[in-house]
């Protein structure tokens with residue numbers, strides 16, 4: 509059974525704005541906790557990590573939209589752009605905290621870090637690749653780029669891989685939580701490989717059902 513909320517155009521746009529507002533709550537809340545001394549001994553680190561983790565969570569949610577729709581669980585297509593943009597906003601904020609509060613905007617130190625530490629290299633590559641996707645996420649770019657838009661936005665698979673690698677290398681010991689996020693990324697990427705078969709089976713099932721009902 510596909511859960512597909514049938515909303516009026518106005519309610520649809522309100523639900524998307526609500527998602528943006530809700531999606532930014534963790535950033536505002538963690539910032540508030542930091543500003544009021546409630547983030548423990550190293551508030552900058554906790555804030556930086558929280559933003560990175562939300563970036564990864566929104567990347568995972570963006571990747572989950574297609575399989576959830578294909579498998580007739582939930583049609584969240586109208587939310588996909590907002591989820592992708594929220595992932596970008598969080599990763600950009602994560603980088604901003606790193607550059608401003610961790611590295612005191614010392615460009616040489618940032619470049620040296622990107623070169624020397626592979627996990628930073630992967631994270632930086634993920635952020636840089638997210639930029640063209642965020643810039644072309646509007647309707648005008650979809651129309652202008654045609655089929656090139658879909659090809660360009662397939663970069664999300666590479667970005668998720670880089671994000672998961674960055675995450676697994678950023679932490680010293682992998683806990684159940686880290687395994688869960690990495691496993692989710694692997695499953696969602698692996699789904700893209702089997703997707704043509706899933707869609708073929710779905711088409712065949714539909715054809716068989718329409719055959720039976722037309723008898």
Ligand code: HEM
Pocket residue numbers: 553556557558560561562563564567599602603606628630631632633634635667670671672674675678679
């Ligand atoms: C797709 C892009 C990115 C994603 C999804 C991402 C996500 C994450 C996550 C989930 C963590 C670990 C949080 C935890 O310990 O629970 C992390 C850590 C970290 N990230 Fe990123 N990140 C990205 C890009 C970047 C970039 C561009 C930089 C800076 C150039 C960066 C710098 C860091 C640093 C320094 C840490 C370690 C913080 C610490 O524990 O000391 N990340 N990131």
